[in-house]
Each structure stands twice: as structure tokens, then as C-alpha cells.
Amino acid sequence: MNADRFDLGGGEPIITLRDVAKSYWREALEIPVLQGIDLEIPRGAYIALMGPSGSGKTTLLNLVAGIDRPTGGSLEVCGHELNALDDDQLAAWRNAHVGFIFQNYNLVPVLNAFENVELPLLLTGAGRGERRDRVEEALALVNLTDRMWNYPRQLSGGQEQRVAIARAIVTDPDLLVADEPTGALDAKNAEEVLALMARLNSEYQKTIVMVTHDPKAAHHARHQIHLEKGVLDKAVEVNR
Amino acid sequence: MRWMALIWKSLMRSKRRTLLIVGSLILSVFTVAVLQSLLTTLDAVTNNPNSSNRLVVRHKSGLTQMLPRSYEAYLRQQSEVETVCALQWFGGYYQDPRNFFANFASDETTLFQTFREEFGVAGITEAQIKEYLRDGAGCIVGESLAQKNGWKVGDVVPLTGTIFPINPRLTIRLIYKSPKPSDENVLHFHYKVLEEGVPRMKGLVGSFWVRTHRPEDIPRFIERVDRHYANSAYETLTETENAFNLSFVKMLGNIGAIIQGITAAVVVAILIVTGNTMATAIRERTTEIAVFRAMGFSAGRVLALLLSEGVLLVGAGGGLGVLLANLAAGGVRESLGVAMPFFADFAILPDTVLACMAGALGIGVLATFVPAYAATRRPITDGLKAIG
Ligand SMILES: Nc1ncnc2c1ncn2[C@@H]1O[C@H](COP(=O)(O)OP(=O)(O)O)[C@@H](O)[C@H]1O
Ligand SMILES: [Mg+2]
Numbered sequence: 001m002n003a004d005r006f007d008l009g010g011g012e013p014i015i016t017l018r019d020v021a022k023s024y025w026r027e028a029l030e031i032p033v034l035q036g037i038d039l040e041i042p043r044g045a046y047i048a049l050m051g052p053s054g055s056g057k058t059t060l061l062n063l064v065a066g067i068d069r070p071t072g073g074s075l076e077v078c079g080h081e082l083n084a085l086d087d088d089q090l091a092a093w094r095n096a097h098v099g100f101i102f103q104n105y106n107l108v109p110v111l112n113a114f115e116n117v118e119l120p121l122l123l124t125g126a127g128r129g130e131r132r133d134r135v136e137e138a139l140a141l142v143n144l145t146d147r148m149w150n151y152p153r154q155l156s157g158g159q160e161q162r163v164a165i166a167r168a169i170v171t172d173p174d175l176l177v178a179d180e181p182t183g184a185l186d187a188k189n190a191e192e193v194l195a196l197m198a199r200l201n202s203e204y205q206k207t208i209v210m211v212t213h214d215p216k217a218a219h220h221a222r223h224q225i226h227l228e229k230g231v232l233d234k235a236v237e238v239n240r
Numbered sequence: 241m242r243w244m245a246l247i248w249k250s251l252m253r254s255k256r257r258t259l260l261i262v263g264s265l266i267l268s269v270f271t272v273a274v275l276q277s278l279l280t281t282l283d284a285v286t287n288n289p290n291s292s293n294r295l296v297v298r299h300k301s302g303l304t305q306m307l308p309r310s311y312e313a314y315l316r317q318q319s320e321v322e323t324v325c326a327l328q329w330f331g332g333y334y335q336d337p338r339n340f341f342a343n344f345a346s347d348e349t350t351l352f353q354t355f356r357e358e359f360g361v362a363g364i365t366e367a368q369i370k371e372y373l374r375d376g377a378g379c380i381v382g383e384s385l386a387q388k389n390g391w392k393v394g395d396v397v398p399l400t401g402t403i404f405p406i407n408p409r410l411t412i413r414l415i416y417k418s419p420k421p422s423d424e425n426v427l428h429f430h431y432k433v434l435e436e437g438v439p440r441m442k443g444l445v446g447s448f449w450v451r452t453h454r455p456e457d458i459p460r461f462i463e464r465v466d467r468h469y470a471n472s473a474y475e476t477l478t479e480t481e482n483a484f485n486l487s488f489v490k491m492l493g494n495i496g497a498i499i500q501g502i503t504a505a506v507v508v509a510i511l512i513v514t515g516n517t518m519a520t521a522i523r524e525r526t527t528e529i530a531v532f533r534a535m536g537f538s539a540g541r542v543l544a545l546l547l548s549e550g551v552l553l554v555g556a557g558g559g560l561g562v563l564l565a566n567l568a569a570g571g572v573r574e575s576l577g578v579a580m581p582f583f584a585d586f587a588i589l590p591d592t593v594l595a596c597m598a599g600a601l602g603i604g605v606l607a608t609f610v611p612a613y614a615a616t617r618r619p620i621t622d623g624l625k626a627i628g
Binding site: 059062065067068087088091092093094095096100102106108109110111114115118119120122123167 | 241243245246249250252253527528531532533534535536537538539540541619620621624
């Protein structure tokens with residue numbers, strides 16, 4: 001264990017947060033959820049973001065992934081100052097740079113595995129043949145080539161999450177964000193999914209930020225950081 | 241997968257709901273198309289371009305009152321007049337009272353000139369007309385009427401009178417073709433048959449149909465004729481043929497207002513049904529929409545996808561509704577067309593088709609846009625939290 005201040009390893013940062021804050025308002029009452037978040041995450045990192053329920057983990061992840069806007073501070077992610085992008089630019093940015101992995105997989109029930117994985121490619125202008133190649137490659141990577149034509153209801157939870165991971169990586173994004181990716185899985189399937197994510201980090205150099213409150217899951221990451229009542233704990237745990 | 245496939249699969253998510261929307265659109269577009277076509281059919285009756293220079297002179301007190309046939313001489317003397325045809329509704333039937341068709345006793349000498357468009361005079365030879373003029377007990381019938389009853393030239397048609405106590409036996413001398421189906425469901429016979437067979441009709445007739453040289457002549461002519469016979473024993477009411485027909489249409493009541501009322505009610509009802517159904521469908525997809533947007537689909541793109549679904553649904557429903565209405569129009573011509581000559585011309589006109597499709601698409605866009613727009617305004621993070 002190491003208690004260095006925010007030493008997530010050297011290298012060029014892919015995520016830089018400066019004094020990021022997020023508040024909600026209930027009528028006139030300000031409810032601060034995140035305060036004074038300063039964080040640099042280098043390219044190729046695999047971070048587990050830990051903390052008790054309600055501490056602001058999901059809120060922070062959503063800000064980094066560009067599906068939410070901060071009420072203070074600035075975020076530079078994958079080379080873009082997110083505050084400077086309008087909603088449509090931000091959408092295009094997400095398509096190019098971010099892959100999402102959700103707790104509930106969030107596959108489209110009326111599309112089969114192939115079509116679910118193909119979805120984000122529809123926005124890229126890739127031709128039919130190129131899309132097919134990339135979908136097949138992504139599904140092979142998650143070991144589901146034989147389930148390509150199955151619909152989500154015909155898959156187990158672990159398989160669904162692997163399809164979702166294939167969907168997240170099919171556009172070859174720099175950054176993967178995962179919010180409790182094993183929260184709905186049994187231990188065996190959780191292990192499989194975590195091993196897959198570790199491989200995406202080590203073999204494919206994906207930067208991964210994973211929110212979890214499960215210490216076992218967090219141990220698959222290279223580093224763990226902690227959020228407590230909306231404030232980042234300066235201590236960083238290094239797993240390996 | 242192409243965009244179209246994505247839209248199609250989304251539509252097939254709930255087949256029951258898709259069928260509900262398509263079905264209710266079929267029903268309502270069908271209803272509106274048929275009703276509006278009734279209106280245009282009736283409009284056509286009262287706006288017949290062929291009759292733009294024709295007039296009807298009749299008794300001021302109503303259609304059952306007769307005018308002296310001697311009026312014809314005065315009408316003919318007017319400089320605007322090309323020809324005059326004395327004409328009386330006979331109201332007879334063939335074999336069965338339910339077997340209705342229009343039949344008239346008319347002045348055979350001016351009939352063809354007065355109604356040359358209706359009789360398709362170009363297709364009739366001099367010799368055929370002479371055949372009819374020569375036989376005082378002859379008659380002429382339209383082709384569709386002849387076909388319906390299996391009549392040929394030379395056949396004898398016994399008519400049973402209902403208004404007049406005679407049952408003339410008429411020999412078909414001419415079968416004519418007409419540009420409009422309703423004009424073929426008609427029989428004419430010599431006026432003398434009525435005048436000589438019914439003593440009280442001696443020297444009298446129900447109406448004179450006057451053909452003027454030019455439509456512009458009509459107003460002056462009307463005014464002069466009615467003034468001429470004012471305060472006489474037989475006062476006249478002169479009006480254009482279209483106005484005359486309108487008085488029949490009006491007997492059906494204010495059908496226009498009723499039809500527009502029903503149309504408005506149908507439009508409102510379908511808008512509510514479609515709007516509600518689309519709103520529910522889109523609300524159930526809140527999480528999915530958020531996921532699409534997280535993956536990089538812009539709000540505009542999601543809106544376009546949802547609108548395409550709505551437009552496709554109502555387009556299918558509207559198209560099928562119009563198609564069914566067209567099939568039904570054939571049925572109306574066959575059935576109602578027999579009892580009411582107007583309806584022999586019943587058809588769903590291209591304008592009606594266009595209006596119905598535009599209306600359906602408008603409803604689709606509106607019904608989808610409201611919930612779809614709201615869904616794309618919602619923060620993505622909210623959508624992801626929703627239980628989907
Ligand atoms: N849309 C919102 N409106 C008001 N409060 C919110 C909203 N979203 C989250 N919060 C609050 O922000 C805090 C942090 O939420 P969250 O980031 O989801 O926590 P975690 O993921 O760590 O459990 C919670 O107290 C939650 O109630
Ligand atoms: Mg959370």
C-alpha cells in the first residue's frame with residue numbers, strides 16, 4: 001500500500017479535473033455533491049473509484065464521461081475542454097472517445113448482439129463491410145462470436161455485460177467508464193467481466209475509470225481512489 | 241443494420257401497440273376519406289361544368305306544380321336561348337319498385353341538343369337518333385342501366401307508373417354512353433306518351449330545361465323570365481341547373497356541417513389516441529434513449545429516429561385507410577348509386593387522398609414530436625437512473 005498524493009503513475013494525462021464542483025438545487029437550497037475535485041489521470045490508467053453510497057461516485061464519473069455538466073471548475077478529457085463543447089459537439093466527442101459500461105448492461109432488447117454492438121458505429125460513417133468487421137472483432141474479443149445473433153433475453157447476465165463491453169469498445173475509444181459493472185452479476189460472472197476489463201487495459205491500453213463499492217472488484221484496477229461526501233481522499237492505493 | 245432496420249425493429253417492440261395505432265388510423269382515415277368524398281360528390285353535382293349554361297324553369301310553388309307547355313314558345317324567342325327541352329320526372333319502375341332509376345318523359349326533338357355532353361352525342365349517329373324520333377313508343381337508356389337489366393336495342397321495357405296512372409311499354413331504340421356514370425342510369429321516352437296517356441297532363445309539363453348560348457347570359461335571362469310571368473296563373477321560378485340540383489342536395493339536411501363535425505371529432509380522437517400511445521411508448525424507452533445519447537446520438541438524431549417511427553406508423557395506417565376507402569367507393573357506386581344518381585359518381589378523388597395523408601402525417605408528427613422532444617430534453621443522467 002502506498003499513500004502518495006495522487007501519484008497514479010507518470011505519463012501524459014488523459015483526464016484533468018481542476019476544482020470541479022457539482023451542486024443540485026432543491027428550490028433555493030444548494031445541495032453540493034462534489035467539491036474541489038482536482039485530479040489527473042494518465043493515459044493507460046485503470047482506476048477504481050470507491051466510496052460509500054451517495055458519496056458522488058456516479059456524479060463524478062458522469063462528468064468525466066461528458067454526460068453531465070459541472071457547476072464549477074473545468075475538465076479536460078481526451079484532449080478536449082468539455083466546458084467549451086456544445087451538446088451536439090459533446091455527443092460527437094463521446095462517440096469518438098468514450099465507451100460506456102453500465103450496471104444493468106442497458107442493451108436494446110429488440111436488437112440482437114451484433115446489432116447492439118453495431119449501434120455506436122452507425123454514427124461513425126463506417127461502411128457496411130467495415131462495420132461488420134469491427135463488430136465481429138469486438139464480439140470475438142469478449143468471446144461471444146457464437147452468440148452474435150442472440151437477443152439479450154436469450155443471454156445470461158454475464159453474456160449481456162460482455163456484449164455491452166463489446167459495444168463500448170467497438171469504436172475503439174480511448175476511455176472506458178464503468179459504473180458498478182459487476183453490481184448485477186454473481187461472483188463467477190463478475191470475475192470474468194473484471195478479467196476482461198483488465199485485459200482491455202493491459203493489452204489494448206484502454207484507460208478505464210470504474211466506479212465500484214466492492215473491494216474485490218476494486219482490486220482488479222491498478223489504482224483505487226476514494227470519494228467521501230463529495231471530496232476526493234488524497235490517498236491513492238496501488239494494487240500492482 | 242441500416243437506419244431503416246433500426247426504426248423498424250423499434251416499431252416491432254410492441255406489436256400490440258403498433259397494431260393499435262395503425263388500426264385506429266386505418267379506421268379514422270377511412271371514415272374521413274369516405275365522408276369527405278360524399279361532400280365532394282355532392283359538390284360536383286351542384287358545380288357541374290357541363291351545366292354552366294343550362295337553366296331550369298319550373299313552377300314557383302314547387303316541383304309538383306305544372307307549367308303550360310305554351311311557355312316554351314316565349315322561352316325560345318329570347319335571344320340568349322339556344323334550345324329548350326320540356327321534361328317531366330315520370331318516377332316509374334321496372335319489375336320491382338326497389339329497382340330504382342331516373343326516368344323522364346321529355347321532348348325528344350330537343351333532348352340531344354340540350355344535354356349533348358350527358359348523352360355523349362359525339363358517339364351517337366344521326367340514324368340512331370332518327371330511329372328514336374320515328375318510334376313514338378320508343379325510349380333511350382344509358383349503357384350501365386341497360387347492362388344492369390340485360391337490355392338490348394329492340395327490347396321492350398314495361399314501366400310501371402307511380403306518380404302517373406299509366407304503364408307504358410317502351411321499345412329501346414338507343415343505348416348511349418356518357419362520360420359520367422350517374423348520367424347512364426337514366427331512361428327517356430317521348431313526352432307525347434305522358435301527355436296522351438294522362439288527361440290531366442294535357443298541355444302541361446313540370447319543367448323546361450333551357451340551354452343558353454353563353455353562361456354570361458344567364459342572370460339577365462332569369463330575371464326577365466320570372467318578371468314576365470309574375471302575377472300570372474303560373475308563376476315561374478328560374479334558376480341555374482346547379483342551383484336546381486342544390487335544392488335536392490339540401491333535402492339531405494345540412495350534410496356539410498354534419499360531415500365537417502364528424503371529421504373534426506375523428507381528428508381530435510385520433511390525435512388523443514396516437515398522442516397517448518406514442519407518449520407511453522417513448523416514456524417506456526427513457527433509459528434506452530439516455531443510452532443512445534450517451535453513446536453519442538445527438539438529441540436531434542434521437543428526435544429524428546422517434547419521429548420516423550411515428551410517421552411510418554401513421555403513414556401505414558393512413559395509406560391503408562385510403563386504400564380501403566377506394567375499395568369502399570366501388571361499393572357505394574354499386575349500392576347507393578342505384579337509389580341516388582349522385583352516388584353513381586362517388587369516388588375518392590386525389591385531392592381527398594392527399595388531404596387525408598397530409599392530415600395523418602400531421603397527426604403522426606404532432607403526436608410523436610411532443611413526447612419525443614420532451615424525452616430528448618431530459619438530462620441523460622436522469623434517463624440512466626430511470627427504471628427502464
Ligand atoms: N438529479 C439529482 N438531483 C438531486 N440530487 C442528486 C441528483 N443526482 C444525485 N443526487 C445526489 O447526489 C449525491 C451523490 O449521488 P451519486 O453520485 O449517485 O452517488 P454514488 O454514485 O456515490 O452512490 C446523492 O446524495 C444523491 O442524492
Ligand atoms: Mg452510483
